[in-house]
Amino acid sequence: MSNDGKLYGLLIEFESASLLMAAAAKxxxxxxxxxxxxxxxxxxxxxxxxxxxxTRLPFIVLVSGFAGLGIATLMQWWMNAVDYQFIIxxxxxxxIPANVPIMFELTVLLSAFAAFFGMWILNGLPRWYHPxxxxxxxxxxxxxxxxxxVEAKDPKFNLEKTRNFMADLxxxxxxxxxxxxxx
Amino acid sequence: xxxxxxxxxxxxxxDPTKPVELVLGDHDLTSVxxxxxxxxxxxxxxxxxxxxxxxxxGLTGILFLMIGYLFVKGVGVWGxxxxxxxxxxxxxxxxxVGIGHAGTLISAILxxxxxxWRTGINRFAEAMTIFAVICAGIFPxxxxxxxxxxxxxxxxxxxxxxxxxxxxxxxxxxxxxGTYATVSLLFWYMGMVPDLATFRDRAKGRIQQIVYGVLxxxxxxxxxxxxxxxxxxxxxxxxxxxxxxxVHSVVSFDFATAQLPGWHTTIxxxxxxxxxxxxxxxxxxxxxxxxxxxxxxxxxxxxHHLENMNKIILAxxxxxxxxxxTEFFIAWYGGNPNESFAFINRAFGPYAWAYWIMVTCNVxxxxxxxxxxxxxxxxxxxxxxxxxxxGMWFERFxxxxxxxxxxxxxxxxxxxxxxxVDILTFVGSxxxxxxxxxxxxxxxxxxxxxxxxTIMPIADAHSGERRSVGDYHGDIPKDVRDGGAR
Numbered sequence: 001m002s003n004d005g006k007l008y009g010l011l012i013e014f015e016s017a018s019l020l021m022a023a024a025a026k027x028x029x030x031x032x033x034x035x036x037x038x039x040x041x042x043x044x045x046x047x048x049x050x051x052x053x054x055t056r057l058p059f060i061v062l063v064s065g066f067a068g069l070g071i072a073t074l075m076q077w078w079m080n081a082v083d084y085q086f087i088i089x090x091x092x093x094x095x096i097p098a099n100v101p102i103m104f105e106l107t108v109l110l111s112a113f114a115a116f117f118g119m120w121i122l123n124g125l126p127r128w129y130h131p132x133x134x135x136x137x138x139x140x141x142x143x144x145x146x147x148x149x150v151e152a153k154d155p156k157f158n159l160e161k162t163r164n165f166m167a168d169l170x171x172x173x174x175x176x177x178x179x180x181x182x183x
Numbered sequence: 184x185x186x187x188x189x190x191x192x193x194x195x196x197x198d199p200t201k202p203v204e205l206v207l208g209d210h211d212l213t214s215v216x217x218x219x220x221x222x223x224x225x226x227x228x229x230x231x232x233x234x235x236x237x238x239x240x241g242l243t244g245i246l247f248l249m250i251g252y253l254f255v256k257g258v259g260v261w262g263x264x265x266x267x268x269x270x271x272x273x274x275x276x277x278x279x280v281g282i283g284h285a286g287t288l289i290s291a292i293l294x295x296x297x298x299x300w301r302t303g304i305n306r307f308a309e310a311m312t313i314f315a316v317i318c319a320g321i322f323p324x325x326x327x328x329x330x331x332x333x334x335x336x337x338x339x340x341x342x343x344x345x346x347x348x349x350x351x352x353x354x355x356x357x358x359x360x361g362t363y364a365t366v367s368l369l370f371w372y373m374g375m376v377p378d379l380a381t382f383r384d385r386a387k388g389r390i391q392q393i394v395y396g397v398l399x400x401x402x403x404x405x406x407x408x409x410x411x412x413x414x415x416x417x418x419x420x421x422x423x424x425x426x427x428x429x430v431h432s433v434v435s436f437d438f439a440t441a442q443l444p445g446w447h448t449t450i451x452x453x454x455x456x457x458x459x460x461x462x463x464x465x466x467x468x469x470x471x472x473x474x475x476x477x478x479x480x481x482x483x484x485x486x487h488h489l490e491n492m493n494k495i496i497l498a499x500x501x502x503x504x505x506x507x508x509t510e511f512f513i514a515w516y517g518g519n520p521n522e523s524f525a526f527i528n529r530a531f532g533p534y535a536w537a538y539w540i541m542v543t544c545n546v547x548x549x550x551x552x553x554x555x556x557x558x559x560x561x562x563x564x565x566x567x568x569x570x571x572x573x574g575m576w577f578e579r580f581x582x583x584x585x586x587x588x589x590x591x592x593x594x595x596x597x598x599x600x601x602x603x604v605d606i607l608t609f610v611g612s613x614x615x616x617x618x619x620x621x622x623x624x625x626x627x628x629x630x631x632x633x634x635x636x637t638i639m640p641i642a643d644a645h646s647g648e649r650r651s652v653g654d655y656h657g658d659i660p661k662d663v664r665d666g667g668a669r
Contacts, residue, residue, distance in 0.1 A: 016641075017641075036405045036406060036407055037405070037406040038403055038404040038405055038406070039404050039406060039409065040212060040216075040377075040381070040404060040632075040633060040636060041377075041409075041633040041634070041636040041637045042406070042409040042410075042412070042413050042633075042637060043406070043409075044637070046406050046409075046410075047406075047410055050406060050407075052406070052407060052410050055410065055411045055414050057411055057414050057415060057418070058414065058418060061418050075338060076349045079338060079346035079347070079349065080346060080348065080349050080350070083344075083346060084344065084345055084346040086348050086350065088348075088350070091350070098349065098350040099349060101352075101355040101358065101359065101429070101433055101436075102349060102354070102355060102358045104425075104429060105355075105358040105359055105361075105362040105426075105429070106358070106362070108362055108366065108422050108425070108426050108429075109362045109365060109366065111418070111422050112362075112365070112366045112369055112370075112419060112422050112423075113369075115415045115418040115419050115422070116369040116373060116415065116419070118415070119373075119411050119412060119414070119415035120400065122411050123405075123407070123408045123411055123412070125400045125401055125402065125408070126400035126401050127400075127401040128396060128397065128400070128401045129401070130401060130403055132403055133403070138403075139384040139385075140384075141384075141403060141404040142377065142380045142381040142383075142384045142402070142403070142404050143212065143213065143216045143381055143384060143385065144211070144212035144213040144216055147404075
């Protein structure tokens with residue numbers, strides 16, 4: 001790959017999950033901020049090896065679930081007890097038991113939307129172009145190989161030092177990845 | 184039959200000292216990827232696929248023809264009469280919704296229960312769920328009579344300034360099935376994204392690269408993404424678990440809240456859910472056995488997977504049988520003459536033939552699965568699945584029609600017969616279902632590759648030691664948890 005153009009970062013490939021795990025722990029201890037591990041499946045225990053903290057996704061889902069519950073309650077109350085009253089066999093215009101099924105369904109529906117869309121938004125996806133996609137070797141990241149990428153924008157990044165550091169991680173050759181394939 | 188001891192690929196032998204091999208045949212990450220993605224990307228479409236597709240699209244055509252005829256003529260083209268004003272449309276609706284339950288059970292409940300074997304079959308079962316719910320959704324949509332005002336089912340402002348009645352179980356049904364379809368679709372698609380990315384990276388054709396590229400949303404296997412992805416997956420599984428139990432409960436409320444003898448029972452929700460899981464697993468098996476055979480997936484969807492499914496069929500089938508017995512007991516013990524009559528009429532009245540088909544297929548034949556020989560014999564189990572599919576359709580028929588046709592007043596009784604339009608519509612819905620299944624097999628990752636990889640020994644980051652318990656989600660090995668302090 002040509003070396004001209006703006007550098008995105010350095011890429012290194014690993015053969016096995018155990019090598020990757022040890023290398024990731026070293027990168028974490030080195031103090032990098034803008035780096036990532038790419039694997040074909042979620043590697044068990046990698047959160048700790050990388051030092052990733054928990055996500056706020058559950059909180060978003062909880063709030064959305066309550067929103068769904070609130071919407072369902074208000075909707076049923078407004079539609080059946082206020083705006084268009086159903087007067088049937090002397091039953092109260094608004095009673096919780098008859099409204100429980102739809103309260104439950106809308107709670108689940110909005111929570112599920114939050115979990116699904118929240119996850120993609122927090123992950124910054126969809127993002128159909130990524131500098132890593134210009135690297136042919138990287139195509140195996142979704143198949144059978146493991147990668148570590150340290151981005152050039154990391155405050156601790158120094159081309160020579162970082163390259164030497166990565167070369168000692170126990171993976172294959174360190175490769176440079178540019179921001180775009182053309183420039 | 185093969186001897187189960189000498190066959191080296193038999194992973195159905197119970198040995199509690201060793202974890203079960205769920206992926207057979209010395210697979211590594213590369214070969215699993217190839218095995219699954221080559222079906223879509225490399226292999227030529229088998230001729231049998233085209234033949235099957237032509238046949239099922241023909242049936243789908245019949246479905247839409249029958250729906251068109253119904254719309255033009257009205258519901259009189261069906262065999263409905265007074266008192267049987269709910270006929271095959273509701274029977275088919277309940278049948279198809281029930282089928283869907285197996286997919287959600289496998290993808291959500293077995294996930295929460297850390298059943299690793301689910302990874303081989305969950306994608307296929309989830310696809311089946313969505314297609315079954317599509318087939319189910321057609322029937323209430325077309326049976327409303329005045330289809331041009333079908334939007335009255337939803338709380339949409341209309342010219343009469345009228346809102347739907349939220350105390351009606353039929354409206355609960357709209358919300359329950361709508362939520363179920365939506366959440367199942369999100370869950371299915373989200374699970375598929377990493378595998379679609381694998382397809383994108385392996386595709387050679389330009390069109391394939393673009394289509395799978397767009398669908399995979401730019402997934403690049405980043406662990407920071409996986410971290411949130413797994414959390415979202417866990418949350419969706421947690422949400423889908425009560426949801427799937429609620430859907431068939433709500434469907435059963437359509438019957439249980441009515442005053443009719445034979446319907447008005449509190450046993451309906453659990454009994455319907457058990458029946459739904461029962462019928463759904465049978466349908467998954469019906470489809471999986473030919474699929475694993477045809478596409479060489481026997482090393483991923485192993486005999487152990489099928490045996491586990493058969494155990495679930497045995498358990499839920501026994502629950503259904505128990506529910507039938509309980510209904511009879513309560514009909515006698517409750518002392519209500521109308522209720523007793525409804526049940527005696529079911530078993531010995533004009534619909535006795537349907538009742539005994541139901542009992543034979545749902546209660547008697549599944550008991551054969553107590554035998555390990557039968558549970559692990561593929562042709563026999565396939566025949567049993569067909570029996571269950573038939574039996575569960577008849578269960579819904581018996582519940583719906585036998586109660587309606589003979590209610591409180593003998594002068595109002597009438598026998599119900601379906602018309603040819605009823606029959607062709609139902610047959611056509613199978614056409615739609617199988618068409619969608621065939622398209623799925625041809626164009627989507629049939630096995631959840633990324634998930635299967637996580638249960639392979641090679642995926643373990645701590646080489647040498649094998650974890651015998653737990654799944655990849657949530658539980659962190661102790662050494663990492665202690666050693667990996669930040």
